[in-house]
Amino acid sequence: MKLTLKVTTADETYEVVTNLAVIIAWERKFKAKASSLAANIGMEDLAFMAYEAVKLSGRTYPATFDSYIKALDGIEVISDEPANPTEGAPTPVL
Numbered sequence: 001m002k003l004t005l006k007v008t009t010a011d012e013t014y015e016v017v018t019n020l021a022v023i024i025a026w027e028r029k030f031k032a033k034a035s036s037l038a039a040n041i042g043m044e045d046l047a048f049m050a051y052e053a054v055k056l057s058g059r060t061y062p063a064t065f066d067s068y069i070k071a072l073d074g075i076e077v078i079s080d081e082p083a084n085p086t087e088g089a090p091t092p093v094l
Contacts, residue, residue: 001034004078005050009071015078016053025052046075 003018023034026049037045051068054061062068 003049005046005053006076006078007050007072008074010073016050016057018049018053021056022049022052043075047072050075
């Protein structure tokens with residue numbers, strides 16, 4: 001699962017994209033399965049994923065997750081797409 005998150009702070013707005021490492025880190029921290037996200041995603045979940053994605057992106061980030069949360073003005077999901085989308089079946093040529 002990939003999520004594109006739009007992150008807004010007092011100073012800037014930027015986008016980050018989650019990857020498998022971010023999703024697994026979320027599963028470990030919150031003791032939940034990624035499949036439960038569709039029904040039960042909360043702001044802390046999105047903030048954690050954004051924080052982990054920022055750390056992997058090379059951007060500057062606060063030393064602690066709580067400091068990161070305090071700097072946030074908002075987070076929204078821009079898009080979500082499966083990590084391994086399946087391709088459509090070939091169409092027969094007549």
